[in-house]
Amino acid sequence: MLNALTISEIYVLDQDEALDFYVGKLGLEVSTDADLGFMRWLTVNVPGQPGRELLLVKPGPPAHDEATAAQLRELVTKGAMGVTIFTTEDVRKTHATLRKRGVELTEEPVERDYGTDFGLRDPFGNPLRIGQIPGR
Numbered sequence: 001m002l003n004a005l006t007i008s009e010i011y012v013l014d015q016d017e018a019l020d021f022y023v024g025k026l027g028l029e030v031s032t033d034a035d036l037g038f039m040r041w042l043t044v045n046v047p048g049q050p051g052r053e054l055l056l057v058k059p060g061p062p063a064h065d066e067a068t069a070a071q072l073r074e075l076v077t078k079g080a081m082g083v084t085i086f087t088t089e090d091v092r093k094t095h096a097t098l099r100k101r102g103v104e105l106t107e108e109p110v111e112r113d114y115g116t117d118f119g120l121r122d123p124f125g126n127p128l129r130i131g132q133i134p135g136r
Helices: 015-025 066-077 091-100
Strands: 007-011 029-035 040-045 053-057 084-087 110-112 115-121 127-132
Touching: 007 066, 015 029, 015 040, 015 053, 091 115, 091 127
Parallel strands: 007 053, 084 127
Antiparallel strands: 029 040, 040 053, 110 115, 115 127
16 A cells, blocks of 8 residues: 655746746755656755655646646646645744745735644745644
8 A cells, every 4th residue: 555645746837947946945955857858857855855755847748738738827827726835843934034035925924723834826826835833
């Protein structure tokens, strides 16, 4: 049976711009950047966690025809592709750091039943959340 979740994907419209954001602004590190000929396989991970990767994938071949890719691009820019959630040890410090780096923050840190978190968007419209959750 299954024993791990290793790769999740997020659609991006430009992989170089995605690298600048996810690595340059959020502080993730490149795990794999490979030209497979038919696509670029680009994954990033939280430093020190190489077994859990985020695939930064551009809608299009080989997985999608052009009509489907266009629909996916539209959904990405609307922020309709689902949320990706990260955790941090100090949510307020992380929020302040990302503000200084020019990240589009959509929400200030808010205390919730499960911890404190805030919202932001990547350059393409994907919603992200960063939280400080006790016990994690």
